[in-house]
Amino acid sequence: MLKRAIALLVLCICPTALGQSDFAAELPRIPPRTPAESAAMIKVIPGFKPELVAAEPLVFSPVAIDFDEDGRAYVCEMVDYPFESPQPLGRIAVLTDTNDDGVFDKRTVLADKLAWPTAVICFDGGCFVGSAPDIIYLKDTTGDGVADERKVVFTGFGKQNVQGLLNSFHWGIDNRIHGATGTNGAKIAPPKTIDTKPVEAIDLRGRDFSFDPRKLDLRPESGGAQHGMSFDDFGRKFVSSNSDHIQQVVYDDRYAAASPSVALPPARVSIAADGPQAEVFRISPVEPWRIVRTRLRVSGAVKGLVEGGGRAAGYFTGATGVTIYRGDAFPAEYRGQAFVGDVGSNLVHRKIIKPTDGVLFRAERADAGREFLASEDIWFRPAQFANAPDGTLYVLDVCREVIEHPASLPDSIKQHLDLTSGRDRGRIYRVVPDGYKHRPTPKLSTASSEQLVELLNHRNAWHREAASRLLYERQDQSVLTSLNRLAMSSFEGSRATLPEARIHALYALNSIGGSDHLFAPLGDMFLRQADRPEVLRHAVRLAEKDPRLAQDIAWITRDEPELALQRLLSIGLLKSTGAKANELTARAIADLLKIGSADPYRQAAAMAAVSGDVGDVFWQAIRDHGSLNDPKTRQMLRSLARLSAAIGKPEEMARVVKAINSVLIDNNAEAARQSVAGIVEGARLRRSGPTPEQILTGRAAELLAGLAEQARKGAADASRPIADRIADIQIVGSGPFAQAREPLSALIGKLEPAEVQVAAVAALGGYTDVQVGEVLTSAWPRLTPAVRLAAMDAIIARPDRALAFLTAIEAGRIPATDLDASRLGRLRQSKDANVRKLADTLADKSKLSPRADVVKAYGKALELKGDADKGKAVFSQSCASCHRVGDIGTEIGPNLATMKARGADAVLTNVLDPNREVNGLFVEYVVETKDGRSLSGLLAGETSAAITLLKAGGLKETIARTEVEKLRSTGLSLMPEGLERQIDPQAMADLIAFLMK
DSSP states (O other): OHHHHHHHHHHOOOTTTTTOSOOGGGOOOOOOOOHHHHHHTEEEOTTEEEEEEEETTSOOSEEEEEEOTTSOEEEEEOTTTTSOOSSOOEEEEEEEOTTOSSSOOEEEEEEEEESSEEEEEEETTEEEEEETTEEEEEEOSSSSSSOOEEEEEEEEEOOSSTTSOOEEEEEOTTSSEEEEOOTTOEEEEOOOOSOOSOOOOEEOTTOEEEEOTTTOOOEEESOOOSSOEEEOTTOOEEEEETTEEEEEEOSOHHHHHHOTTSOOOOSEEEOBTTOTTOBOOOOSOOOHHHHHHHHHHHHTSSOSOOGGGGOSSSBOSSEEEEEEOOOSSSOGGGTTOEEEEETTTTEEEEEEEEEOSSSOEEEEESSTTSOSEEESOTTOOEEEEEEOTTSSEEEEEOOOSOOSOGGGSOHHHHTTOOTTTTTTOOEEEEEEETTOOOOOOOOGGGOOHHHHHHHTTOSSHHHHHHHHHHHHHHTOGGGHHHHHHHHHOSEETTEEOOHHHHHHHHHHHHHHHOGGGGHHHHHHHHHHOOSOHHHHHHHHHHHTTOHHHHGGGGGOOOOOHHHHHHHHHHHHHHHHTTOOOOHHHHHHHHHHHHHTTTOHHHHHHHHHHHTTOHHHHHHHHTSOGGGGGSHHHHHHHHHHHHHHHHHTOHHHHHHHHHHIIIIIHHHOHHHHHHHHHHHHHHHHHHOSSOOHHHHOOTHHHHHHHHHHHHHHHHHHOTTSOHHHHHHHHHHHTTSOHHHHHHHHHTTSSSSOOHHHHHHHHHHHHTOOOTHHHHHHHHHGGGOOHHHHHHHHHHHHTSHHHHHHHHHHHHTTSSOGGGSOHHHHHHHTTOSSHHHHHHHHHHHHHOOOOOHHHHHHHGGGGGTSOOOHHHHHHHHHHHTTTTOEETTEEOOOSOOHHHHHHHOHHHHHHHHHOTTTSOOGGGEEEEEEETTSOEEEEEEEEEOSSEEEEEOGGGOEEEEEGGGEEEEEEEEEESSOSOGGGTOOHHHHHHHHHHHHO
């Protein structure tokens, strides 16, 4: 009923509302509540309750918090949100609980006049603060509570968007400080030293960072979400963005940088089972300004995104602060669960993190039909969270009447609001279980180093991390023996040693004593292999530092997904530094490649680990002749052969060819054929050097002679599985264009499955021949919508193809309306003068109807009776290349389960006006390469080595950073406008019926 009421309220437009300029009557100010009143309006699931631990005048606008070793809270007060003040108003306040009753009662301002402070972490008696564009170190050395030391240690963080600033400082399990860059990006200048040599700035766009607080050696880390970053007990990293509330970071950026010849899948992956912008259950009334703004946007009276297709609430719009609970106050089953705030909906959402068969996790809603915590008070704005010294979960409430970017509000609404309302308020809560009793606040500053080692085995994560930090600060060599004992023990006395404690002990040994002190415990772990996979995973990471241990990584026979991935990543990193794989290492890589062949992360990591020793691994992979009948093994051999030819080392290619000639041809002809196909594909990828005919000798050369003909027949055989046909299409596309043109063209525009046609288009798109444009242009009238998306990407990738297509439009062979506005806009910016001229002419002649008019005209589709079965056919033809429902289609665009939750009107609006509400996750990016290509798609991932684009039909294209000339966002949806040309109102009604079924 609440959803229906909201929708009716938003969509019910009175005749005079749109024309009026003063909405004062509809925009009453919402009065604030006292701390006690607001606390009483918070509802938590049974078994828990909120407790207020600080409020104004003790704290104002809290957005980040960290606790020092004695439990004092260092709080970032972002008082000047959302405007940048000429005289910055931000502060770091230190809160103290002087009587140890669990409630803060003393406030000291450590530093003021800070510009938008958004992150803080304690270190060595002071704290590092994120205050864009800087990271500043603050310390009080005189004892008066005020920082007299104030030093900029890094600078260059972006500050163009107040909601995309750096944030979330955490002490990592590796004894480094980790932070989230935010969506503004950064180009970081290193701290000034006596070395005056120029140093290139570190570009953090799309990535996070870490730094050693002693050495100040900032380096990129995988991540790149918006606001919120957290680690679990074993160092797994999770991040959040406004409209993608929980994402997993799978691997460190340094591994991608170590293997530029092999592109790893994107490191950051959305893992919410209910979709990035999932449904939420707010209990507070929807803000009047949000209702009025949505109404005006729906009507077209003002520009901007239509939230929820006309619903003002009910889904994540301001997800922030993802935090993994790691305390010891909640029941044990809550440890490892994720908590995410939505500042726009006044709630805290809970997710259960579950493993899958591979390295990815799945985050499932924990509370059916409600939220873990929600408030009836609009002023409740939970922006960040913290695992606290007392084992509870702290909730930071910025406490504002309005949380919204000023640019997102039209003046006609903004004039009635005060976006600074609440600067004089702020609350901090902790959530406690029923029966909780406050325990004394720890005073670790007086603890001995031996006591700190004991605290590494504490069940509360705060104690472990505080002890790790203090041990790192002290650098006390006297505890090395105790640390070594802890690292090597499974049990200590009668009390079980936590696996987390052993991991912390290993990193402490490395940080205090150096890698020499890791030799014994790591060697013991590799020999016994009895630890939890999480412990072994960190042991493998640390073994990278000692050449004596590096080869021992191959001795590990355990194959749990995360451990297997880490072994492969570490081997690849070591080999990038010049290490040579021995036979045992080559065998380990081959075995892991077989086991993880279905996991794209393990497969890519294995290929990266193979680099430089392809021949050895290839021979190890074929030692079991019986496994050659397994299609996964054959695919692996094909991938290895492809890599050998792509890298182009003569000795490696020769070893692969020798294996084909002396083993595969006699024992498994199909495996031999697949391997030869890999050589052909790899040689083409390299674009220079020896041809397949020059690489393949002996009987392998005879296979090559018949390979192309077999592939042409296999690709055209409609009775074969689609996956096999696509594999043959790739072989055909690896040969000369003169031989590939006819068989590939024959598959396009015919009664072939869309997947087959898209594969053929992609194969044609890989050629540089000018005739590709003619082939695609002539086939265009026969292409279905799904295939047209792929064809259009190929057409506009090169100027000669675009020119052929525009010429066909000018000649009347292709309707001008077939070129959507966003692609036309790209062509108008082409570097080719002839393309620009034709595109400009076409733009003057063809104009799409205003989107608001189209949406209004199709409004009748909401009243027509739809046929879900017919709608399924519409979906398959027009939507399945980028969306998935059940087992139909490819999930590239927004999750349609979320769209269903928003209602039929949302479906209608988003289909017909895709650029009205463009989630940042689905914005089109364009990569211009140094060889003249223009490639587009969703930005699926960025690493130090490459950029990955996701295209229609699920195709991925990875471009090495060395090939990129320019990367830019179009600001538009990947989905083209103009779908009304293919779907009439009745078909739209059918489509909506199918999606809502």
